[in-house]
Amino acid sequence: MRKPACAGRTCLAAIVQFESVGLRYGTGAEVLRDLDFTLSQGGFYFLTGASGAGKTSLLKLLYLAQRPTRGRIRLFGDDLSDSPRDWLPDFRRRIGVVFQDFRLIRHLSAYDNVALPLRIAGRDPVQIDSAVGEMLDWVGLGDRAGARPATLSGGEQQRVAIARAVITQPDLLVADEPTGNVDAEMARRLLHLFSALNGLGTTVVVATHDLGLIASNPGAELMRLDKGALVDPTGSLKNPPLSPQREAGA
Amino acid sequence: MTFARAWTSGAEGLLPAGKLHAPTVALLAIMTFVMLVVAAAGLALANAAGAVAGGVENRYVVEIPAAATPDLPRALAAVRSAPGVRAASAIPESEMRATLGRWLGEAASSSDLPVPALVTLELAPGADQGAIEAAVRRQVPSARLLSESGELRPLLGSLHALQWVALALVLMMAAAAASAVVLATRGALDTHRTTIEIMHGIGATDAQLSRLFERKIAVDAIAGAVAGTVAAGIVLLLAGGGAAVLAGELMSIVPLGALDLAFLLLLPLAVVILATLVARWTLLRALRETL
Numbered sequence: 001m002r003k004p005a006c007a008g009r010t011c012l013a014a015i016v017q018f019e020s021v022g023l024r025y026g027t028g029a030e031v032l033r034d035l036d037f038t039l040s041q042g043g044f045y046f047l048t049g050a051s052g053a054g055k056t057s058l059l060k061l062l063y064l065a066q067r068p069t070r071g072r073i074r075l076f077g078d079d080l081s082d083s084p085r086d087w088l089p090d091f092r093r094r095i096g097v098v099f100q101d102f103r104l105i106r107h108l109s110a111y112d113n114v115a116l117p118l119r120i121a122g123r124d125p126v127q128i129d130s131a132v133g134e135m136l137d138w139v140g141l142g143d144r145a146g147a148r149p150a151t152l153s154g155g156e157q158q159r160v161a162i163a164r165a166v167i168t169q170p171d172l173l174v175a176d177e178p179t180g181n182v183d184a185e186m187a188r189r190l191l192h193l194f195s196a197l198n199g200l201g202t203t204v205v206v207a208t209h210d211l212g213l214i215a216s217n218p219g220a221e222l223m224r225l226d227k228g229a230l231v232d233p234t235g236s237l238k239n240p241p242l243s244p245q246r247e248a249g250a
Numbered sequence: 251m252t253f254a255r256a257w258t259s260g261a262e263g264l265l266p267a268g269k270l271h272a273p274t275v276a277l278l279a280i281m282t283f284v285m286l287v288v289a290a291a292g293l294a295l296a297n298a299a300g301a302v303a304g305g306v307e308n309r310y311v312v313e314i315p316a317a318a319t320p321d322l323p324r325a326l327a328a329v330r331s332a333p334g335v336r337a338a339s340a341i342p343e344s345e346m347r348a349t350l351g352r353w354l355g356e357a358a359s360s361s362d363l364p365v366p367a368l369v370t371l372e373l374a375p376g377a378d379q380g381a382i383e384a385a386v387r388r389q390v391p392s393a394r395l396l397s398e399s400g401e402l403r404p405l406l407g408s409l410h411a412l413q414w415v416a417l418a419l420v421l422m423m424a425a426a427a428a429s430a431v432v433l434a435t436r437g438a439l440d441t442h443r444t445t446i447e448i449m450h451g452i453g454a455t456d457a458q459l460s461r462l463f464e465r466k467i468a469v470d471a472i473a474g475a476v477a478g479t480v481a482a483g484i485v486l487l488l489a490g491g492g493a494a495v496l497a498g499e500l501m502s503i504v505p506l507g508a509l510d511l512a513f514l515l516l517l518p519l520a521v522v523i524l525a526t527l528v529a530r531w532t533l534l535r536a537l538r539e540t541l
Binding site for chain 2: 063064065066067085086088089090092093097103104105107116117120121164
């Protein structure tokens with residue numbers, strides 16, 4: 001394992017470490033194999049690859065929806081490969097997830113969906129009200145707080161899902177095609193939000209096909225999956241090198 | 251702050267609120283109804299058996315064969331003078347023939363029908379039955395001392411067996427109610443699987459998730475238990491002759507005491523507690539199978 005990357009500000013610790021990780025569903029073939037990489041605290045990563053390459057499966061491992069069938073995964077310094085499941089909620093509260101299919105709770109309003117992580121964490125109702133209102137305003141849904149997901153457009157649902165993922169200012173933000181259902185302006189604002197969170201120390205991993213999105217954040221590292229394996233002809237897989245822009249800023 | 255407390259601030263609708271799961275409510279209502287009626291019947295049987303056994307506990311009969319009926323006065327005197335005999339009286343032959351007449355008709359009055367003489371006696375607790383029988387036999391060798399409770403033993407045995415049957419039925423109903431709750435809980439988990447996955451993904455613990463479903467199952471159980479109790483109450487009141495039950499008597503014959511009524515009222519509460527505990531067990535067990 002190589003040393004963690006330095007992202008210009010300081011030399012940052014590894015927040016995620018994959019060691020020879022493989023994943024298969026049931027008795028099928030491995031959908032992920034031999035994953036061996038480190039994500040640094042405060043890093044910004046794009047995960048790319050063709051459909052079926054394993055991006056969503058890799059994200060599931062990151063946000064603890066799956067355990068690897070082989071190898072070790074260390075998250076926030078703890079080996080969670082075969083940790084007791086009672087440990088997982090505390091770790092999950094440090095991870096924000098934007099699902100490709102939004103995964104909003106249909107019985108709850110936009111407000112309650114966004115408030116959910118704070119309520120689960122036992123935050124004070126006054127703080128929740130303030131934070132949720134601010135977040136909904138930011139994603140442009142302040143006037144749709146009481147709307148149920150079924151009455152929201154795809155883009156609005158996506159924004160609610162993003163607001164829910166980031167409202168706790170997680171240590172790790174994992175987003176699966178977050179701009180798939182929003183217009184260019186909203187995509188720009190979302191990327192700005194992700195960058196702002198990243199600036200506050202949140203490690204961001206975005207799975208996307210959107211080359212424009214990747215291009216608009218030249219400081220980010222790129223991870224490419226092909227048939228379940230990380231492909232990196234430049235040899236930067238285990239610890240992606242700093243981009244020229246970030247090196248220049250260091 | 252607990253999750254439940256935080257949850258009351260506006261997100262009670264995570265699971266569709268205010269809607270009872272009708273099949274669960276109906277099943278629990280029926281089972282509560284049957285449990286209450288069967289338990290009431292069991293208690294009534296217990297009380298009846300106790301009353302019958304208590305009534306004949308110290309009662310005996312001296313039977314003198316028909317051929318020896320002229321010796322009745324001597325036997326009666328021997329009984330009355332025996333230690334431990336509180337009261338003794340001969341049953342008049344006319345009364346016995348009148349009793350037999352219910353089955354035999356006119357033939358009961360015939361002098362050709364031999365009728366034994368009977369002396370009923372009540373003994374003090376601890377009285378020596380052997381000594382009393384010996385004293386009577388010294389006067390009338392063919393006389394026999396019979397225990398009334400001995401005569402009623404098969405009936406009392408049947409009543410006790412019925413009590414056990416009632417208890418077994420109540421326990422079976424409880425087991426059936428628990429099974430219904432398991433099925434309802436699994437159904438609720440299937441219905442809300444996506445919600446559970448989202449909640450888990452956001453960091454909800456099993457206990458937090460379980461609490462949400464427990465509350466829903468408990469509300470269904472309360473509704474079912476109340477409905478079943480009301481229905482059973484109406485049936486018991488009608489069967490017991492209305493006010494007779496309120497006065498402490500069931501079916502105008504067998505009393506249900508205050509303790510019995512208190513026990514019956516605890517049964518619906520037990521159904522609710524059982525349903526909630528079974529739901530929690532089922533939920534936690536099912537959630538443990540997920541990551």
